[in-house]
Amino acid sequence: MGCVAVDDLRQGMVLSEDVRDIHSRLLLSRGQTINEKHLRILKIWGVCTVNVVGASKEAIDAPDWNDPGRLADARQTVDALFKFVNADHKALRIVYEASVAQRCKDGAARPAAGGFAVGEGIETDIDVAAIRRRIADRRLKLPDAPTIISELNGVIADPFATSNDVARVVHKSPTLAALLLRIVNSAYYGFPSRIDRITRAVTIIGTKEISNLALGICVMRAFKDIPADIIDMHAFIRHSLACGLIARMIAAQINLAETEQVSVAGLLHDIGKLVLYKYYPAAMAVARGHATATDGSVYQSEKALLGMNHTQLAQQLLQHWQIPAVLTNTITCHHKPSTARDVTKAAIVQMADLIANGLGFGTSGERAIPVFDETAWGKLNVPAPNVNLVIRQALHQMRALDIAIV
Ligand SMILES: [Fe+2]
Ligand SMILES: [Fe+2]
Structure with a gap:
């Protein structure tokens, strides 16, 4: 069996898996022979890919394994990206392999997360202790x-x-x-x-x-005026949109009712970084340097240097703006979903972030995937093959997604 885009689906092909819409409602059953009416149904309900008997598999299953040098380079890049997470975890292994396949396919064109210049040329000779005090005293005047x-x-x-x-x-x-x-x-x-x-x-x-x-x-x-020499907003938005899109897809896999909350939490999950980039660009440049020097993640370095990481700054901003509490909490806990009020939603956003980083859909400036909460994810009971399905759908949809929203 294999995954084909609905645009490439032809009458007479036979479904090898059930087809569901984004809310997991059954549209067509496995074994169904596709006819004209079915093609219409799939398009009306926005289904992008289906699995059919006998089709060749998507590119993520068929990378360019013939070039050992390219494969070794890809594995090295992805190993560095996954160094803080357990790549032997069942679901993460699938993301890892998809990540290797993507990099094999794209070669050097697809850098690891954090592959764009953040704050290059920014003055980094700054008083970090003073910034740390200002943040701790909440002297940051949020708009x-x-x-x-x-x-x-x-x-x-x-x-x-x-x-x-x-x-x-x-x-x-x-x-x-x-x-x-x-x-x-x-x-x-x-x-x-x-x-x-x-x-x-x-x-x-x-x-x-x-x-x-x-x-x-x-x-x-609200952060549209951050200069391009501080952050590549195009890459940031792509990462954010990918996370929102993937979060919605994962939510559909477990029949979650409030997919819109997960989707927007995915979109805004790293909003605290924009607060940092906007108000403390030099501090963020130092944090990135610190992460490189200590071989850690930028997320860890934010806390180590500034006393507060981007999730805590996101909480301050979103509370100040009276954004719904559950949404704020999901965003605030996306690196520690077990501590969230709604563990399910936060765990979905964390996995969506991991997949977006793994597949190289833009970047928010992180150099490696931060520590993953396996316990929280385990509570969702998402079968590993469904993670594969989400990745295929994401690859298909992200290919055509290029929107600048700031
Ligand atoms: Fe984050
Ligand atoms: Fe992220």
């Missing part, structure tokens, strides 16, 4: 939330909010409305036909999903 964020918070909190309510708020910012439609019409959702109005997007995708997505975009856009 007030843009009005539209407060209004979106209101829509999200209102169980009776309609598509018109969401559209009314979103349309207050033409940029937001345009971006939202670009994402809705992108591979992020994979809908076959174009959605041209916010109200229609809300009807098809859901009030909560669209409001949360709008909220996520607005929070990210």
Whole structure:
């Protein structure tokens, strides 16, 4: 059996696995012979890939193993990337192998996470102790939330909010409305036909999903003025979008009801890094240097040098902006999901982050995948083959996803 894109699916092919939508509703059963109506169903429900009998496998199963030098280079890169996690863990092994395969395929074109220049040329001769004191004293003056964020918070909190309510708020910012439609019409959702109005997007995708997505975009856009010599925002956004997308896919594997919360938590999981890049760029450059010198992760170095890491700064920002508490907690705990109020959601975001880093979908500046909470992930009971399925879907959808939201 093998995985084929729905665009390449032909009548007469036979499904080798059940096909479910992103909410895990059964659309077509294993053994079904594909006909014209089935093709239509799959496209309507935004299914991107299916497994069929006899098809050749996706590239992640068929890397260029014929070039031993390339394979050795890829393994070396991925070993460095996975050095803080147990690559023999069943699910992580699948991500590891997919990561090697991707790098074999792309060669040197795909660097390990952290492969872009962060803060190069930034003055690093700074008083780290003073910054540490300022952060500890909470003397960092966080900006007030843009009005539209407060209004979106209101829509999200209102169980009776309609598509018109969401559209009314979103349309207050033409940029937001345009971006939202670009994402809705992108591979992020994979809908076959174009959605041209916010109200229609809300009807098809859901009030909560669209409001949360709008909220996520607005929070990210609050950091749009960070200079390119401090951080490659394109790579950062790609990493964030990948994490949101993959988190939603994992959530669907376990039939989680509130996929929109996981999705936006994935999108915003590293928002605390943007706080650091914006207000303490020199400190972040020093933290990266420290991580390299100590052969640790930037996440560890943030704490060691600044007394606080990006998850704690994210908590300060999101609480200040009155972002829903569960969402804030999931983001805050994405490196330690066992400590989260909702362990499931935080564990999903951590795995989504790991997959995004492993497959090289952008980067937020980390040099290696931080320590993974195997206990929290184990509670989700996601079968290892389903991780493989998520990776295939992610590879398919990320290939076509290229959106600048800041
Ligand atoms: Fe993080
Ligand atoms: Fe991340």
